[in-house]
Amino acid sequence: MAEFNIQTKKLTANIVFIGVQGFLDAHTFEEMEKTINDLFDGGTYRLVVDLSKLDYISSAGAGVFIGAIGTAQENDGNIVLMKPSPNVKEVFDLLGLSQIFPFANDIDGAQKLFA
């Protein structure tokens, strides 16, 4: 089982890349929530979240993004989700979130969504 891991990297002055790996569930969601809240506290509201290495997401994990996208958008930002695996995308589809979140296939595509 892949260890849960979050990495952040500044793409531009106001866009941050978040790579998340492993299982985002009721056990790990608080770590994801803290990462996003820390970025918001630092004034960054444009986030690209790479889900390509995320093996699994439950409603607790999806809830982090649901709770945060409003704050991002209120501050001229957004949360762009990148390359979810079929299992992870299925959960977003089941929750009806695929119409709410912008999705991108790569970093360039994600950055264009902020233009």
Add this chain to the structure above:
Amino acid sequence: MPDVHDRIVITNDTKFLGFVREFMSRMIRQSALSREDENKIILAVDEAVANIIEHAYENQREGTIEVECEADAKKFLVTIRDSGQKFSPDGIQTPDMDGHVKSKKKKGLGIYLMRLIMDEVRYTFREGIQNELVLVKYIGGKPKAPQA
């Protein structure tokens, strides 16, 4: 006699959710369920158990949760038992996702997913004994209700 039958018992700590998911994956792969259903049924059970961990045992009291699987050619049945306080999923409303996003609400989606994925969700509370939640997925589709 079911084709697949096994159970696990965990304590009420989210660190054991991975163990529950691995158990469910093993049970599903031994059953006649299609691989397409695997992720969804693991999710439904994860949501049910996470909900019990969050709500059943007040003041972080330690308790146990039993997950039992039985499957034959026609249905896959999961029974989840705990001895915490009563918490029926029956009263939980279907969420309005736009409203969820606008109000920045993060919770209340697990039971909705559980109901969406499974063909039947039955809850029983036995005073002083335990809560029992039964989740059923019919293999090859839900049987039609008998005609009146």
